[in-house]
Amino acid sequence: MYTIGKLSVLAGVSTDTLRYYEKEGLITPASKTAAGYRLYDDGAARRIRFVKQAQHCGFTLAEIQELLKLKATDRACCQDVRRLAIEKKLRIAHKLRALQAMSRALDDLIERCNDGEKPLDDCPILHALENTLQEVSR
Amino acid sequence: VSVQIEVITAPGCQKCARAQAELCAAAASVLGEDNLIWREVNVLEELDYAVALGVLTLPAIAVNGELRFSALPTPEQFRAVLARLERC
Numbered sequence: 001m002y003t004i005g006k007l008s009v010l011a012g013v014s015t016d017t018l019r020y021y022e023k024e025g026l027i028t029p030a031s032k033t034a035a036g037y038r039l040y041d042d043g044a045a046r047r048i049r050f051v052k053q054a055q056h057c058g059f060t061l062a063e064i065q066e067l068l069k070l071k072a073t074d075r076a077c078c079q080d081v082r083r084l085a086i087e088k089k090l091r092i093a094h095k096l097r098a099l100q101a102m103s104r105a106l107d108d109l110i111e112r113c114n115d116g117e118k119p120l121d122d123c124p125i126l127h128a129l130e131n132t133l134q135e136v137s138r
Numbered sequence: 139v140s141v142q143i144e145v146i147t148a149p150g151c152q153k154c155a156r157a158q159a160e161l162c163a164a165a166a167s168v169l170g171e172d173n174l175i176w177r178e179v180n181v182l183e184e185l186d187y188a189v190a191l192g193v194l195t196l197p198a199i200a201v202n203g204e205l206r207f208s209a210l211p212t213p214e215q216f217r218a219v220l221a222r223l224e225r226c
Binding site: 079082083086087089090091093094097 | 148150151152181182185186188189192193194195196
């Protein structure tokens with residue numbers, strides 16, 4: 001059994017993070033000492049590794065909870081987990097697309113300004129942003 | 139005028155395959171087989187297309203290039219949407 005401090009060192013996460021994981025239902029202490037200190041087993045350490053690995057792949061804590069729920073469901077199969085992974089990939093692809101659009105918009109702005117020596121009042125980037133804002137508010 | 143229906147799925151989804159057959163039959167009964175273009179889209183092979191459609195969950199259904207269902211509808215729901223489309 002591990003105290004929260006030992007588990008923190010073993011799993012490489014802070015004790016605050018462990019308390020947060022517990023609040024979110026991702027881990028639960030196996031028992032408590034007579035003084036009320038949390039004690040965790042190897043299962044909790046494995047679960048934290050799972051959480052960290054899933055976060056590395058972009059899963060949010062809510063999505064990780066869904067994965068863990070599936071893991072514990074007898075009727076679930078690998079296909080269900082695979083679908084969640086593909087849906088995550090879709091969400092990442094959507095974000096990438098939005099970021100690429102932002103990057104292109106910045107390219108347009110940067111291209112407008114080929115003279116960095118101009119005073120701020122004549123800054124074509126600020127002008128373009130202001131005009132866009134005016135267009136949007138109209 | 140032909141109606142193109144695309145079912146965007148993850149490959150290997152057996153539940154989707156069963157439901158698709160029912161939905162395809164429902165679509166054919168409303169639109170007529172000659173007016174129906176049915177296409178199954180493997181999301182892993184056409185990820186960019188799925189993203190362009192706005193697909194975030196699977197399976198999803200697009201009608202004439204527009205995302206209409208983010209989950210599989212019942213054949214009744216599907217028929218109702220297609221019937222509305224026919225009237226437009």
